[in-house]
Amino acid sequence: MPTHHEDDESPALYESLTDSVRRLLDVTIRSQGDPATVASAQAKIDAAVAELSGALIPGSFGVQQDRDGNPRAWGNAVIGLRNALAPPLVLHHEADGSVWAEVVLGAAYEGPPGHVHGGICALLLDHVLGATAHKPGRPAVTGTLTLRYDLGTRLGQLRAEARVDRVEGAKTYAVGQLSTPDGVTVRAEGVFIHPRTTAK
Amino acid sequence: MPTHHEDDESPALYESLTDSVRRLLDVTIRSQGDPATVASAQAKIDAAVAELSGALIPGSFGVQQDRDGNPRAWGNAVIGLRNALAPPLVLHHEADGSVWAEVVLGAAYEGPPGHVHGGICALLLDHVLGATAHKPGRPAVTGTLTLRYDLGTRLGQLRAEARVDRVEGAKTYAVGQLSTPDGVTVRAEGVFIHPRTTAK
Numbered sequence: 001m002p003t004h005h006e007d008d009e010s011p012a013l014y015e016s017l018t019d020s021v022r023r024l025l026d027v028t029i030r031s032q033g034d035p036a037t038v039a040s041a042q043a044k045i046d047a048a049v050a051e052l053s054g055a056l057i058p059g060s061f062g063v064q065q066d067r068d069g070n071p072r073a074w075g076n077a078v079i080g081l082r083n084a085l086a087p088p089l090v091l092h093h094e095a096d097g098s099v100w101a102e103v104v105l106g107a108a109y110e111g112p113p114g115h116v117h118g119g120i121c122a123l124l125l126d127h128v129l130g131a132t133a134h135k136p137g138r139p140a141v142t143g144t145l146t147l148r149y150d151l152g153t154r155l156g157q158l159r160a161e162a163r164v165d166r167v168e169g170a171k172t173y174a175v176g177q178l179s180t181p182d183g184v185t186v187r188a189e190g191v192f193i194h195p196r197t198t199a200k
Numbered sequence: 201m202p203t204h205h206e207d208d209e210s211p212a213l214y215e216s217l218t219d220s221v222r223r224l225l226d227v228t229i230r231s232q233g234d235p236a237t238v239a240s241a242q243a244k245i246d247a248a249v250a251e252l253s254g255a256l257i258p259g260s261f262g263v264q265q266d267r268d269g270n271p272r273a274w275g276n277a278v279i280g281l282r283n284a285l286a287p288p289l290v291l292h293h294e295a296d297g298s299v300w301a302e303v304v305l306g307a308a309y310e311g312p313p314g315h316v317h318g319g320i321c322a323l324l325l326d327h328v329l330g331a332t333a334h335k336p337g338r339p340a341v342t343g344t345l346t347l348r349y350d351l352g353t354r355l356g357q358l359r360a361e362a363r364v365d366r367v368e369g370a371k372t373y374a375v376g377q378l379s380t381p382d383g384v385t386v387r388a389e390g391v392f393i394h395p396r397t398t399a400k
Binding site for chain 2: 014016017020023028029032033035037038041042048056060061062080084109119122124126127144146149
């Protein structure tokens with residue numbers, strides 16, 4: 001079996017597949033199906049796994065490049081378009097260096113009933129704050145991250161945003177917040193570092 | 201269609217289904233299948249979604265109770281056995297109040313190539329530190345969380361652990377860390393609060 005095809009390059013192909021897996025993830029949590037229904041669904045899922053496993057990238061997706069040399073972080077836990085764990089967040093970079101994203105979070109992101117898990121809030125803020133420090137081909141990794149939880153973050157529509165407070169050498173100091181229709185729910189500050197090698 | 205069955209009470213039924221969804225999530229990231237293979241797999245996934253959607257819990261899973269009144273956080277983003285986003289973490293509570301978990305993280309948790317996303321480290325530590333403050337029927341929510349990243353956390357085997365530093369009224373001060381075969385990778389401290397109502 002060939003391990004690579006021209007059409008593998010198409011984001012839409014995998015984006016559509018991954019959206020289906022996201023829906024599956026949601027209904028796997030919320031289904032009230034009887035055992036026969038669950039068994040039937042599971043058989044279909046296992047068959048899909050077998051089909052997709054014919055040829056696999058070893059280990060993890062990493063960061064690959066498209067034909068134009070642009071990085072593709074399709075496996076990333078926050079922004080990866082092939083990662084059904086990722087909402088995925090679509091980052092908007094403003095001219096002033098700030099970064100924001102709006103997203104709707106459902107049942108898969110729950111901690112306290114009806115609310116986003118505090119650690120998921122941290123996951124999103126880590127990524128959005130870190131994104132203020134990213135340069136093409138020169139990613140930044142988290143040095144420190146501090147989160148203050150002011151309100152519970154309800155499941156549903158939310159906005160994550162961050163800006164650079166200051167840059168000192170390889171360190172970017174970023175601040176940001178999560179908000180919902182209830183207001184600002186979590187505030188964050190972090191230091192993000194450009195390592196000498198990305199394999200840090 | 202009935203919305204509830206005696207056999208719905210069985211953790212094993214949904215645990216097995218969710219394990220299949222976890223495998224699917226992984227191969228969706230790593231597959232090198234051609235467009236026909238992807239389309240065929242997607243059709244099976246969509247059929248499984250339709251089957252499982254016959255009767256759904258509205259909104260999110262929340263925390264339900266089994267027949268003995270024990271809480272079931274099956275939808276939880278870190279420990280939920282019906283949540284394919286969750287590894288899931290299996291928490292061990294020691295007599296001295298410390299909490300630990302060991303887990304293997306694969307492609308779905310990636311940030312920097314070959315490494316766990318910094319925000320996923322935060323997600324796991326938030327939960328494990330918070331678990332030191334949980335009492336039956338009296339969950340704690342995160343007040344503040346501070347993370348220090350000492351080393352990149354490689355994908356693979358890792359251990360998360362936490363202990364109570366001190367308790368002051370409704371506040372539990374917890375400390376903890378993540379480690380891999382490389383050593384301690386991330387250190388955390390946090391304040392966790394028992395809200396007057398869980399709907400905070």
